[in-house]
Amino acid sequence: MNLKLCFIVSLSLLLPCQALLPRENKALSDRITGYSFDVSLDTEAKTVSGKMDAYWVNNTADTVPEIRMHLYMNAFRSNRTTFYKESGGSPGRKESDPGWIEIKSFTGNGEKDLLPLMEYISPDDGNRYDKTVIRIKLPEAAMPGDTVAVAIDFVTKLPSAIRRTGFADDFYFVAQWFPKFGVYEPSRDGEKGRGSWNCHQFHANSEFYSNHSVYDVKISLPAEYVTGSGGKLISEKIDDGMKTQVFRAEDIVDFAWTAWPGYMVFKDKWNHVDITLLLPETRINQVERQFTAVKNALEYLDSHVGPYPWDYLTFVDPPMKGAGAGGMEYTTLFTSGSSDRMPEYVNVPEMVTVHEFGHAYFMGILASNEFEEPWLDEGVNSYWEGRIMDHYYGNGSGMIDHRFLGISDKAVARLSYVLSPVRQIITNREYAWNYPNDTYGMMTYFKAATSLHTLEGIIGQETMDNVFREYYREWAFRHPSASDFIDVVSEVVRNEHGEKFGSDMNWFFDQAFFGTGICDYRVTRIVNRKHYSYEGIAEDDDEESQNSDSLYTAIAMVDRLGEVMLPVEVLIHFTNGDEILEVWDGKDRYREFVYTGHRQIEWVKIDPGHKIAMDVNFVNNSLTEKPSRLAVRRLANKLLSFIQFTFSLLLF
Numbered sequence: 001m002n003l004k005l006c007f008i009v010s011l012s013l014l015l016p017c018q019a020l021l022p023r024e025n026k027a028l029s030d031r032i033t034g035y036s037f038d039v040s041l042d043t044e045a046k047t048v049s050g051k052m053d054a055y056w057v058n059n060t061a062d063t064v065p066e067i068r069m070h071l072y073m074n075a076f077r078s079n080r081t082t083f084y085k086e087s088g089g090s091p092g093r094k095e096s097d098p099g100w101i102e103i104k105s106f107t108g109n110g111e112k113d114l115l116p117l118m119e120y121i122s123p124d125d126g127n128r129y130d131k132t133v134i135r136i137k138l139p140e141a142a143m144p145g146d147t148v149a150v151a152i153d154f155v156t157k158l159p160s161a162i163r164r165t166g167f168a169d170d171f172y173f174v175a176q177w178f179p180k181f182g183v184y185e186p187s188r189d190g191e192k193g194r195g196s197w198n199c200h201q202f203h204a205n206s207e208f209y210s211n212h213s214v215y216d217v218k219i220s221l222p223a224e225y226v227t228g229s230g231g232k233l234i235s236e237k238i239d240d241g242m243k244t245q246v247f248r249a250e251d252i253v254d255f256a257w258t259a260w261p262g263y264m265v266f267k268d269k270w271n272h273v274d275i276t277l278l279l280p281e282t283r284i285n286q287v288e289r290q291f292t293a294v295k296n297a298l299e300y301l302d303s304h305v306g307p308y309p310w311d312y313l314t315f316v317d318p319p320m321k322g323a324g325a326g327g328m329e330y331t332t333l334f335t336s337g338s339s340d341r342m343p344e345y346v347n348v349p350e351m352v353t354v355h356e357f358g359h360a361y362f363m364g365i366l367a368s369n370e371f372e373e374p375w376l377d378e379g380v381n382s383y384w385e386g387r388i389m390d391h392y393y394g395n396g397s398g399m400i401d402h403r404f405l406g407i408s409d410k411a412v413a414r415l416s417y418v419l420s421p422v423r424q425i426i427t428n429r430e431y432a433w434n435y436p437n438d439t440y441g442m443m444t445y446f447k448a449a450t451s452l453h454t455l456e457g458i459i460g461q462e463t464m465d466n467v468f469r470e471y472y473r474e475w476a477f478r479h480p481s482a483s484d485f486i487d488v489v490s491e492v493v494r495n496e497h498g499e500k501f502g503s504d505m506n507w508f509f510d511q512a513f514f515g516t517g518i519c520d521y522r523v524t525r526i527v528n529r530k531h532y533s534y535e536g537i538a539e540d541d542d543e544e545s546q547n548s549d550s551l552y553t554a555i556a557m558v559d560r561l562g563e564v565m566l567p568v569e570v571l572i573h574f575t576n577g578d579e580i581l582e583v584w585d586g587k588d589r590y591r592e593f594v595y596t597g598h599r600q601i602e603w604v605k606i607d608p609g610h611k612i613a614m615d616v617n618f619v620n621n622s623l624t625e626k627p628s629r630l631a632v633r634r635l636a637n638k639l640l641s642f643i644q645f646t647f648s649l650l651l652f
């Protein structure tokens, strides 16, 4: 999802806001699960109903006695669901028009009736009114290598107020709409029989976790509806006012689709990728912006991380009445977000498109567990969003690009973190739904992205790129955890820098991701102490004599105000124009740099290259020596500080 949209609005005040079996050949993933649907959309009843055939393969060494599935749509069933309670009352959701899913029949291998064996469970909070997870005790346990095939008749009623999924008049966004397998995880230490289902309830602050699957989806709906989906259109038939379409998608973690008679459809191509864009007629003037943005993201991630492996993608800019479906990702289908009047200098549609496309990599290909480690998709993806936006739309203007005002994408992420009053109460070890109020977005998106920009500053962009290339190479179409990612970082950094940063990078992640400390380095004071002559009389200290042979002890004093310790550079500038760049390990509370000679220090700047984005206060990173007598220079100093302050806010 995309949280930056809201932040930008409040920051800038600029917006008018607003075949079922796994295919053996060339499969990208293990295809442990697969789904096949034959469903129809009832535009009167606002339901999607029909049949689902699905399978799960026990590819572990465990004997598994049960299966678990998500029934996400039940989150919208009543005001007692966990989702509803956690969101403090889902905004705008009408009690009279809820969403739900009902299973009409449920059979397993060999036509066994599994319905009596199905029960609702609430593994996360014990809320008996939450019906978003079911457990089915299998008549016979699934042995290693067994396939459990299920056939389910179901009806899904879409909710009226769209929060990712639902309908608004004749607009439909159909997501989280079918019974979906959880992820069976064998024990990490290889202990036989100790695995378990990872199948969490639907929470307000969490997204999803799934195996890569094959989807064959047959949808019938009134012929006037224009559709888009995460699959490729295989066939289409129109008969008696009804349209039947068949889609196929391979190796994606979720399948969503949309239908609205008002969509305009546009096509473009980037290398091997056929791109389809659906948007309202009122936004035709944004088509070029949208295609440019998605092609920029494709090009950048393809060259810096790894290949985009599918040959198609579809993206949707929903109409205003369906804006709640905007800014969401389903790998080969994603939604952007815009409004009919979007000034050219506000790169919000581009930002949302770049962000949501990025999830094809971080969550789609690298299918991390969004319930448990949400920063691994949102934070990592926001980091890349910042790089892509600032690369293509200007280093200081990736987000707002006006001749009187430029704001970079990275700066917005950083400010969202450093200005947050709750930035020190939580760590990224929490599950998504355990984050205290108002900290989920700040931590998961913005602190994580800012920390990754800092990591890039420390190890260098080239090493950072190699980290992600290796992460992709090793973990694509699997389920990496945070510790898997950190291991890759450590390995690549060690290969490229030896022991320069220690034997591993845990010291960085422990502080930046799993600690609550802040990072703040400060220039405390500058001293230029003039040496006394042999007679004990001070040498001339008038202006004219300062460039003479007078001897000085020049001292730059810096200190660490926060708990976080990172290596920082300190630039010392002397009155004669000399500069020395010192490297400080940043560990002590206080450090002096002392120089004896004929030079005096004019100014000192910590982290002149803005590598440590996590530093919560850039203003105290520099200090200019206070001239003793001249009021004019004092004024100039203040002006300089003001300019530094302004630029420190805007230019990162």
Ligand SMILES: [Zn+2]
Residues within 6 Å of the ligand: 001, 002, 355, 356, 359, 377, 378, 381
């Ligand atoms: Zn996101």
